[in-house]
Amino acid sequence: VRIIVLGSGSAFSSPKRFNSCYLIKVGRNEILIDCGSDALRAIQKRMVNLLSIQKIFITHFHADHCGGLPAVLTAMHVLNRKRSVDIYVPSPQLEFTKEWFANVFLYNEKMSFKTNVFPIESNILNLSKDISLEFIQTNHLKKYSDCTTKKGINAQSFSIIVREKNKKFYFSSDLNSLDEAVKHLDCSLSFVEAAHLKLEEIRQLMNGSWRDVFLTHVPQELESNGVWRKELHNRFGLKHLNIVQDGQVFEI
Numbered sequence: 001v002r003i004i005v006l007g008s009g010s011a012f013s014s015p016k017r018f019n020s021c022y023l024i025k026v027g028r029n030e031i032l033i034d035c036g037s038d039a040l041r042a043i044q045k046r047m048v049n050l051l052s053i054q055k056i057f058i059t060h061f062h063a064d065h066c067g068g069l070p071a072v073l074t075a076m077h078v079l080n081r082k083r084s085v086d087i088y089v090p091s092p093q094l095e096f097t098k099e100w101f102a103n104v105f106l107y108n109e110k111m112s113f114k115t116n117v118f119p120i121e122s123n124i125l126n127l128s129k130d131i132s133l134e135f136i137q138t139n140h141l142k143k144y145s146d147c148t149t150k151k152g153i154n155a156q157s158f159s160i161i162v163r164e165k166n167k168k169f170y171f172s173s174d175l176n177s178l179d180e181a182v183k184h185l186d187c188s189l190s191f192v193e194a195a196h197l198k199l200e201e202i203r204q205l206m207n208g209s210w211r212d213v214f215l216t217h218v219p220q221e222l223e224s225n226g227v228w229r230k231e232l233h234n235r236f237g238l239k240h241l242n243i244v245q246d247g248q249v250f251e252i
């Protein structure tokens with residue numbers, strides 16, 4: 001499994017860190033996990049072939065995870081892509097996604113390729129005998145429940161585990177707390193988002209005995225001159241953090 005970090009930034013992206021976007025190459029599959037607002041820029045910068053991406057998975061509907069979708073699809077059309085693309089979104093947002101595409105004039109009849117939209121549920125999607133994706137619901141959006149209930153919106157967010165035989169890559173995406181990630185850190189490689197964790201939780205993660213755990217979704221505060229970084233050093237003596245960088249490639 002090859003993981004190419006296209007965007008490791010938080011909601012407040014920077015030229016060094018684009019919004020959430022990861023290219024996964026597994027077997028014959030090329031999939032994109034998350035398509036944040038500046039995903040197209042990230043894709044261009046890393047010279048990813050827009051014609052090879054087969055599936056796009058959106059972990060939740062914050063703009064830093066889904067906002068780049070119309071621009072990426074439009075760019076595929078401009079390149080005269082022929083092969084259809086499958087887009088997976090949390091199931092309550094399935095109809096919204098179809099409406100969204102219609103309102104930004106992305107019609108299958110007018111595009112050079114077909115877009116299929118599928119729901120993500122808490123289950124396992126088998127891509128082949130040896131390759132699967134597991135979707136694990138998280139509590140990241142619970143904080144909106146007073147508003148979403150009023151609007152009748154079912155807000156769902158997911159972590160994803162990509163599996164090929166005995167190799168597993170865990171991507172937490174946005175969480176509510178570290179507890180949600182801990183039971184999955186036995187994977188061959190884990191990316192845990194840093195923007196919604198407490199400093200104590202970041203310390204716990206970095207000092208734990210799990211193998212190959214990296215922080216991603218990195219807020220400015222955690223960059224080398226950031227206030228969180230200074231506090232982690234002063235309070236816990238934590239000098240080194242495992243942080244992924246845009247453009248970094250991992251192989252498991």
Ligand SMILES: [Zn+2]
Nearest residue numbers: 011062064174
């Ligand atoms: Zn986010």
Ligand SMILES: [Zn+2]
Nearest residue numbers: 060062140174
């Ligand atoms: Zn989020």
